[in-house]
Amino acid sequence: MSNFVLPPEYEELRASLRRFAEEGIAPHAAEADERSEYPWKSFEAYRDSGFIRLPYPEEYGGDGGDLVAYCILVEEVARVCGASSLFVMIPRLAIEAILMFGSDELKQRIIPKLATGEWQGSYCLSESHAGSDVAWMRTRAVRDGADYVLTGSKAWITNAGISDFYTVFAKTDPEAGARGISAFVVEADRPGFSVAKLESKMGMRGSPTGEIRFDEVRIPAENLIGEEHRGFQYAMAALDGSRPTVGAQAVGLAQGALDAATRYVTERQQFGQPVAEFQGVQFLLADMATRVEAARLLVYSASSRLDAGMPGTSKASAMAKLFASDTAMQVTTDAVQLFGGVGYTKEFPVERMMRDAKVTQIYEGTNQIQRMVIGRRLLDEVAPA
Numbered sequence: 001m002s003n004f005v006l007p008p009e010y011e012e013l014r015a016s017l018r019r020f021a022e023e024g025i026a027p028h029a030a031e032a033d034e035r036s037e038y039p040w041k042s043f044e045a046y047r048d049s050g051f052i053r054l055p056y057p058e059e060y061g062g063d064g065g066d067l068v069a070y071c072i073l074v075e076e077v078a079r080v081c082g083a084s085s086l087f088v089m090i091p092r093l094a095i096e097a098i099l100m101f102g103s104d105e106l107k108q109r110i111i112p113k114l115a116t117g118e119w120q121g122s123y124c125l126s127e128s129h130a131g132s133d134v135a136w137m138r139t140r141a142v143r144d145g146a147d148y149v150l151t152g153s154k155a156w157i158t159n160a161g162i163s164d165f166y167t168v169f170a171k172t173d174p175e176a177g178a179r180g181i182s183a184f185v186v187e188a189d190r191p192g193f194s195v196a197k198l199e200s201k202m203g204m205r206g207s208p209t210g211e212i213r214f215d216e217v218r219i220p221a222e223n224l225i226g227e228e229h230r231g232f233q234y235a236m237a238a239l240d241g242s243r244p245t246v247g248a249q250a251v252g253l254a255q256g257a258l259d260a261a262t263r264y265v266t267e268r269q270q271f272g273q274p275v276a277e278f279q280g281v282q283f284l285l286a287d288m289a290t291r292v293e294a295a296r297l298l299v300y301s302a303s304s305r306l307d308a309g310m311p312g313t314s315k316a317s318a319m320a321k322l323f324a325s326d327t328a329m330q331v332t333t334d335a336v337q338l339f340g341g342v343g344y345t346k347e348f349p350v351e352r353m354m355r356d357a358k359v360t361q362i363y364e365g366t367n368q369i370q371r372m373v374i375g376r377r378l379l380d381e382v383a384p385a
């Protein structure tokens with residue numbers, strides 16, 4: 001049996017997601033970008049549609065969609081609004097480590113609130129001096145009786161100031177490098193928690209990115225995720241599970257730009273005919289479409305492996321994120337080219353898509369880091385036993 005064609009239920013899901021995204025999210029995308037404002041109307045439409053439940057397990061109030069279905073959700077939202085796809089992805093990333101390693105009490109406390117949209121969450125790994133090399137982080141968590149006390153700051157946190165809880169990685173043994181990191185849940189209403197600054201960004205401008213500060217933030221020991229000192233492993237496992245969704249986001253951005261460009265070239269006339277009639281334009285469209293399809297297949301392949309619990313998923317996840325994000329950058333840039341001068345203006349969405357696409361090559365590990373992951377796994381596979 002071939003697994004290379006999605007079963008019909010996934011295509012049905014895509015069709016209803018497309019309708020929902022075009023009606024509930026697309027109308028607010030340009031304004032959120034222009035004003036750098038959180039697209040609350042889009043979030044409310046997402047919450048009210050019920051699609052918000054898709055990525056969460058049924059026992060915690062979700063619909064229990066698998067990773068392939070979740071990637072289709074991310075892709076269809078990103079096709080019309082990159083910033084909105086982040087409010088789909090980030091709360092799910094925030095609970096990835098909790099789902100895999102956290103206590104049932106933590107899961108019960110948090111996930112049902114995400115599935116109804118009452119709460120949102122963020123994932124706090126990066127620091128200003130520790131991005132690719134997160135083991136260099138300085139945020140400290142010190143045990144004090146029945147509590148931990150957190151001090152330090154996290155940089156580049158998506159959904160900063162919007163989220164109700166933050167999954168925070170902090171050093172519990174500063175001398176032990178990557179083996180001295182633990183993971184915690186920090187609620188936004190704890191004394192000493194603050195959003196220190198918000199970034200002014202090139203793209204994804206409707207999604208806030210900021211620095212979070214912890215000034216002796218006291219949390220109960222029950223907020224420790226899993227075991228002490230295992231945080232680095234949890235952070236990497238969370239990223240392995242999440243990178244295909246960044247790939248899906250990139251595929252969505254690329255597809256949105258390709259659709260807009262394909263439409264435009266059939267309408268725009270030069271030399272007495274639609275520019276779509278020129279072979280040079282058709283070849284460019286053909287390359288764009290082929291790259292998008294190849295990226296989508298890598299995303300579904302990595303997601304299916306994760307859904308099946310197959311070993312060795314880091315390489316597949318990194319490949320999906322790497323290829324899809326490079327594709328998004330290339331295809332959105334080509335789409336701007338096909339629009340000519342107006343592509344460089346805000347009259348059409350392709351310039352926004354091009355700006356939004358750039359960050360998919362940077363976050364959840366830059367594409368240099370993805371190549372390192374792929375290279376190391378390849379070498380591990382040929383290493384003598």
Ligand SMILES: Cc1cc2nc3c(=O)[nH]c(=O)nc-3n(C[C@H](O)[C@H](O)[C@H](O)COP(=O)(O)OP(=O)(O)OC[C@H]3O[C@@H](n4cnc5c(N)ncnc54)[C@H](O)[C@@H]3O)c2cc1C
Nearest residue numbers: 123124125126131132156157158209362363364365366368
């Ligand atoms: C919009 C946005 C949202 C983000 N959201 C979050 C979030 O929610 N949570 C979170 O924790 N983080 C988040 N990040 C942070 C993001 O994951 C980091 O920016 C990223 O991992 C890179 O780290 P850095 O910026 O410190 O770059 P650096 O690590 O300083 O890298 C600088 C350059 O050096 C290259 N480089 C570094 N090491 C190597 C190497 N060994 N080999 C080859 N090249 C190398 C990099 O690829 C890059 O080109 C976000 C970032 C952005 C821009």
